[in-house]
Amino acid sequence: MSELVIKGGRVLDATGEREADVLVRGGHVVAIGVGLVGDETLDASGCIVTPGLVDLHVHLREPGMEEAETVETGTRAAARGGFTAVVAMPNTTPPLDDPAVVAAVLAAGERAACTVVSAGCITKGRAGQELAPMGELHGLGVRIFSDDGDCVDDAGVMRRALEYSTALPGAVIAQHAEDSALVAGGAMHEGEWSSRLGIPGRPAAAEEVIIARDVILAALTGARLHFLHVSTAGSVELVRAAKARGLPVTAEAAPHHFTLTDECCATFDPMFKVNPPLRSDADVAAIKAALADGTIDAIATDHAPHPTEAKERPFEEAPSGMLGLETALALTWTELVEPGVLTPQEAFALLSWRPAAIAGLLERGQGVAIEPGSDAHLCVFDPSQRWEVDPQRLASKARNTPFAGRTLTGKVRHTVLRGKPVVIDGELT
Amino acid sequence: MTGMKHLLSIADLERNDLEDLLELSESFREVTQRDIPKVPALRGKVVVSLFYEDSTRTRISFETAAKRLSCDVMAFSVSSSSVQKGESLRDTVQTIEAMGIDAVVVRHSAAGAPNRVASWIDASVINAGDGCHEHPTQALLDLLTLRRHLGASLDGARVAIVGDIAHSRVARSGALAFAALGADVTLVAPPTLLPSTVAGWPVTVSHDLDELIPELDVIYLLRIQRERQGAVLFPSLREYTARYGLTVERASRLRKDALVMHPGPMNRGVEIAAEVAEGPASVITEQVTNGVAVRMAVLYTLLGTGAPVV
Numbered sequence: 022m023s024e025l026v027i028k029g030g031r032v033l034d035a036t037g038e039r040e041a042d043v044l045v046r047g048g049h050v051v052a053i054g055v056g057l058v059g060d061e062t063l064d065a066s067g068c069i070v071t072p073g074l075v076d077l078h079v080h081l082r083e084p085g086m087e088e089a090e091t092v093e094t095g096t097r098a099a100a101r102g103g104f105t106a107v108v109a110m111p112n113t114t115p116p117l118d119d120p121a122v123v124a125a126v127l128a129a130g131e132r133a134a135c136t137v138v139s140a141g142c143i144t145k146g147r148a149g150q151e152l153a154p155m156g157e158l159h160g161l162g163v164r165i166f167s168d169d170g171d172c173v174d175d176a177g178v179m180r181r182a183l184e185y186s187t188a189l190p191g192a193v194i195a196q197h198a199e200d201s202a203l204v205a206g207g208a209m210h211e212g213e214w215s216s217r218l219g220i221p222g223r224p225a226a227a228e229e230v231i232i233a234r235d236v237i238l239a240a241l242t243g244a245r246l247h248f249l250h251v252s253t254a255g256s257v258e259l260v261r262a263a264k265a266r267g268l269p270v271t272a273e274a275a276p277h278h279f280t281l282t283d284e285c286c287a288t289f290d291p292m293f294k295v296n297p298p299l300r301s302d303a304d305v306a307a308i309k310a311a312l313a314d315g316t317i318d319a320i321a322t323d324h325a326p327h328p329t330e331a332k333e334r335p336f337e338e339a340p341s342g343m344l345g346l347e348t349a350l351a352l353t354w355t356e357l358v359e360p361g362v363l364t365p366q367e368a369f370a371l372l373s374w375r376p377a378a379i380a381g382l383l384e385r386g387q388g389v390a391i392e393p394g395s396d397a398h399l400c401v402f403d404p405s406q407r408w409e410v411d412p413q414r415l416a417s418k419a420r421n422t423p424f425a426g427r428t429l430t431g432k433v434r435h436t437v438l439r440g441k442p443v444v445i446d447g448e449l450t
Numbered sequence: 451m452t453g454m455k456h457l458l459s460i461a462d463l464e465r466n467d468l469e470d471l472l473e474l475s476e477s478f479r480e481v482t483q484r485d486i487p488k489v490p491a492l493r494g495k496v497v498v499s500l501f502y503e504d505s506t507r508t509r510i511s512f513e514t515a516a517k518r519l520s521c522d523v524m525a526f527s528v529s530s531s532s533v534q535k536g537e538s539l540r541d542t543v544q545t546i547e548a549m550g551i552d553a554v555v556v557r558h559s560a561a562g563a564p565n566r567v568a569s570w571i572d573a574s575v576i577n578a579g580d581g582c583h584e585h586p587t588q589a590l591l592d593l594l595t596l597r598r599h600l601g602a603s604l605d606g607a608r609v610a611i612v613g614d615i616a617h618s619r620v621a622r623s624g625a626l627a628f629a630a631l632g633a634d635v636t637l638v639a640p641p642t643l644l645p646s647t648v649a650g651w652p653v654t655v656s657h658d659l660d661e662l663i664p665e666l667d668v669i670y671l672l673r674i675q676r677e678r679q680g681a682v683l684f685p686s687l688r689e690y691t692a693r694y695g696l697t698v699e700r701a702s703r704l705r706k707d708a709l710v711m712h713p714g715p716m717n718r719g720v721e722i723a724a725e726v727a728e729g730p731a732s733v734i735t736e737q738v739t740n741g742v743a744v745r746m747a748v749l750y751t752l753l754g755t756g757a758p759v760v
Contacts, residue, residue, distance in 0.1 A: 216645035217461070219561040219582035219622055224646065289562025290569075333540045333570075335560030337581060 022047050023060045025440065030065030030401060033366060034072050034390045035374045043070055045397040048440035052393055063435045063442060065401045071369045072388045073105025073135075073398035073436065074350060075376040077165070077195075077273055078249060078321035080342065081107070081137070083129065084122065085114025090326035090418045092126060095346070096133035098324070098417035100443045102346040103372075103400035103433035106136040106387045108380055111147070112170035118142035118153040123161050134443045135436075136387065136398070138380060140165040143182045143194060149173055152182060159189040164381040167195035169249055170296075172231055174201045179235060183244035191381040193271075195247040196235055198256070199297055203227035208337045210283040210298040218287060220336060223298050225253040232256050236263040239270055247379060248272040250323050252297040254307035261316045271379050272311075273321040276345055276352040279308045281423060291332045291339030292423045295325070309362050312371060319376035322349045326419030344422040347415050352424070354404060354431035365404075373400075401435035408432050416449060456568045456575045457748050459584040460626040468593065468630055469602075471747050475594050478750070479743035482518065492519040495753050498546055500526045500567075501557040501578070502533075507714055507738060508578050508587070512555045515745035521753075524551070539563065540570050547571045552753050556580070574752040582617045587748060588713055589623035591741040593631060595733050596668065598740075599709055605632030608665050610656075612638040612694055613672030613721055614683075616645045620713045621672060625653050636662060639694065642683040659694055663703045670711040671696055671721045687720050694721070701726040709733050 027043040032053065042057035043050055076099065082090040090098075092109070099107050109126055111117030117126065123139045130137025141158035145151045147168040155166055166186060173179045173196060186192040204223040209215050211222025232248055236259060239246040248260060251272045263270040277295060282302055285293040293299060311317040325342025332339050350372060357363045363371070377388025386396025409428050412420040436444035443450055454467070463471075481489055497516040501509050509525070516523045526546065528534075533542060543554060553574040556564040561581035568575040579585040593604075600607055609628050615621045615637050629635050629652035637644060638656050648655055656662055663669075674690060684690050691697065696710065701723070704710075710722070710731045718724040727734060 211646050213647055213649040216647050217622070217650055219580075219584065219619060221582070222646060289565040330538060330540075333538060333566075335539065335558060335563040335566055335581075337560040337562075 025061045025063065025442070026057050026059035027063045027065045027070055027399065027401060027435070027437070028057070030068045030070040032070045032391050033369055035370065036390045038366065043391060043399070045437065045440045048397055050391055050393055050395045050397050053391065063401065063445065065434070067403060067405060068434055069365065069402045069404060070391065071400050071402065072373045072391060073400050073438070074103045074372045075380065075382055075387050076104050076107045076322050076324070076346065077319055077376045077380055078169070078275070079107040079109055079324045079346065080112065080326065081109045082326055083113065083126065088328050092129035092133050092137060094416065094418040095324070095326070096130070096135045096137060097449055098346040098415065100134035100436045100438065101416045101433060101447070101449060102348070103350050103402060103436055104135050104346060105398035105400070105436065105438050106138065106377070106382055108165055109137055109139050110169045111140045111142045111167060116142050116147050118145050118147065120154065120157045120161055123158055123163060127161065134449065135438055138382065139163055140167050140169070140195070142166065143168045143173055144178060147171055149175055149178060152185060155185060155189060155192070159192060164191045165193050165195050165247070167197065167249065169195065169197045172197050172199050172201055176234060176238070180238050180242065183238055183242040183246065187242060187244050193245045193247045193379060195249050196231065197249050198228045198231035198235065199223065200227045200231050203230065208294060209286045210300050212283060212301055214283040214286055218289070220286065223296070225255055225300065225304070228253050228297055229255040229259060232259045236268060236270060239263070239268050240266070245269045250275045250278065250297055250321070251317060252278045252300050252308065253304045257307045257311040257316055261311070264316065271318040272316070273319040273376070274308050274312060274317045275321060275323045276349045277343060277423060279305055279312065280352055280356050285423065286336065289336045291334060291336045292343065292421055294336060294339055294341050295343050296341040309357065312357065313362050313367070318371070319379060320349060320353055320371045321376065322346050326417055327421050329420055332421050342421070344415065344417055344419060347417065348410060348422060348424050348429065350402060350433060351429035351431045355429045359430060397437055397440040399437040400433060402431060403434045404431045406432040454751055457586050457752065458564050458568060458575065458577045460586045460589050460623045461584070463630070465630045468590070468627060471590055471744070471751060472594055472597060474747040474750065475590065475740070475744045478746040479740065481746070482743055488518050488520060490520045491750055492521045492753050495521045495552040496524065496550060497521045497553045497555065497749065498524045498526055498551050499555045500543070500546070502528050503557050503559050503579070505557055505579070507741065508557065511741040512578060512745050515742050516749055518742070519746055519749055521749065539566065543567050543571050547573055553749065576748060576752065579619050581619065583619050584623045585619040586623050587741070587745055588620050589627035590744040590748070591737055592624055592711060593627050594740040594744055595711065595737050596709070599733065600667065603632055604628060607633040607667045609633045609668040609670060610636045610638050610662055610666050611670045611672065612659060612696070614643045614674055614678060615639050615672070616643050617675070618672050624670060625651055629653065638662065640684055659700070663700055664705065666704060666708050668709045668711060669696060669704065673713070673715060674717055674721050676717070691720055696722045696726050698723050698725050701729065701731065704731060711737060714738065
């Protein structure tokens with residue numbers, strides 16, 4: 022059996038960091054140490070070798086919107102971003118509320134450049150009224166249930182979903198927290214900029230009232246509750262308070278919510294349109310603080326591809342969402358690690374083992390410590406390489422990144438999935 | 451002012467830009483009063499009006515202005531165009547530009563649509579009203595109207611803009627323009643019709659029209675859209691009129707030389723009483739007249755060679 026050695030890097034995982042080579046055989050790590058040799062060598066000098074990244078929040082658009090992304094193209098983008106597992110969100114057409122549709126996505130994921138786990142809908146058709154067959158979906162391996170893209174507005178439905186999920190081991194209800202009535206018609210953060218630009222607003226309160234309500238429902242039901250893309254200072258306070266009470270609540274934040282503000286919308290370029298919207302400077306500061314103090318558990322991209330023509334419309338008419346997979350780690354490094362907000366280990370915790378724990382993926386060998394016997398899902402990251410984001414060079418099928426032209430520090434050099442390199446020197450194999 | 455390519459928002463202009471445009475508007479106002487109100491200043495220039503929203507006065511005003519400058523004018527009608535076949539805004543404007551045009555006048559229901567158009571084509575873009583964002587030529591014609599009554603500077607003038615500020619492009623452009631020329635601007639509305647914040651706006655806010663009425667030099671009423679009634683923004687038109695309408699009784703408490711303005715179209719009996727709209731304080735018809743001169747000035751500034759108007 023052929024052996025792969027990742028040579029000369031600094032191994033960093035939940036247990037700490039050390040200079041070491043990593044020897045991989047048959048999909049597993051077989052040795053850690055100095056001076057290891059194999060049949061094939063990946064140079065990692067100057068690089069950090071970590072467990073592969075895990076993204077809790079990706080829109081692969083299959084089935085139904087294959088003109089924007091597919092399981093194949095989206096996972097290629099993921100691999101290039103250092104991810105070895107992604108959670109596919111269920112707002113597809115048809116939605117992932119049916120075992121057959123989920124099975125099809127998982128089957129496509131078997132051939133993909135990273136591990137694909139499917140989220141399942143909370144409600145049938147994501148309509149917010151009747152429960153989706155959560156137990157059947159759980160039987161296919163679904164652990165994260167979400168109507169993402171839409172909020173479960175009805176408190177009664179949310180209460181029952183939370184309750185029902187407690188019988189399904191490892192299940193998590195993941196809420197897109199934006200009260201539909203409060204965001205109706207809105208296209209950007211409600212505040213000084215929406216007021217000046219005349220673009221209808223989505224208030225921070227729309228997110229916070231749902232988080233406050235759902236924390237109370239989590240306490241009532243004892244269910245595992247996860248908040249998707251938390252974006253406001255008020256939300257952070259609510260999550261912090263819930264955790265202080267010992268409630269089983271987790272939260273994620275997206276890179277664009279710690280790097281961009283609502284002022285970006287002043288260009289009227291829908292590249293900056295996303296739900297929840299880009300917020301104020303104070304919100305960005307609060308998200309960074311919450312990532313640093315552990316209130317927020319994971320960085321998740323909310324990778325949301327759209328065809329170019331869909332974004333070439335007036336701001337209010339364009340769809341919401343932006344790409345994230347290929348820039349997430351570099352943005353985390355550039356905006357959070359280099360300025361000293363996070364240590365490297367905290368950054369990789371937020372991008373790998375903590376989201377892996379939320380999604381039940383540690384049991385599947387994702388995000389686990391790099392030691393003999395562990396599954397070889399690895400990311401080799403060069404923290405010194407500077408590069409400019411060029412939408413034309415992305416592996417994603419879509420081009421809607423708000424970071425075009427931005428120079429970032431740190432680039433994924435190699436990605437290893439089940440012991441096989443899927444990215445070598447930044448290029449897909 | 452030289453080198454100005456587009457007119458997208460009042461926020462892009464400085465006080466002296468506004469003053470230059472108003473000076474030029476005065477000279478075009480003179481042109482519009484000649485027996486033959488037409489000059490060859492922009493002969494051969496092609497101006498397209500691209501209206502994605504219904505409009506009577508703004509569209510006719512722009513087309514009249516362009517014709518009085520001897521432009522060739524093409525009117526694009528959304529209802530009879532490829533837009534009905536699903537053509538995108540970008541494809542539409544690029545198709546029109548390929549025919550060889552110098553300026554496009556855009557009215558759209560979405561804020562910033564003219565900014566997008568300006569990023570896609572080389573021709574000049576004039577914003578004729580975009581969603582709830584801006585309506586810069588309305589603000590210019592309002593300024594021209596005010597300065598003909600109050601003098602070249604509005605320093606210290608008390609102006610109240612009353613009505614659905616949150617959804618009004620007229621209010622956004624007007625507040626910026628009036629304040630830029632020195633006016634003291636107050637926005638008056640129920641809290642539900644104000645933007646969530648006025649941080650960054652050069653204005654103060656009031657919910658009490660009666661308290662302000664005796665101090666005003668100018669009261670500017672905005673159209674109340676009847677459909678807002680059902681959107682939990684205020685209980686009824688009757689209650690709106692009682693609290694914020696310029697009724698005959700309220701108008702009687704205005705200063706004698708105060709001016710009454712409205713961008714049209716009016717809901718008589720809602721935001722303004724018919725008698726007040728027709729009364730001596732009203733300059734509403736003058737606003738419409740001044741619209742042509744102001745739009746001539748804008749077109750000339752964007753497309754002209756800089757040679758004197760003859």
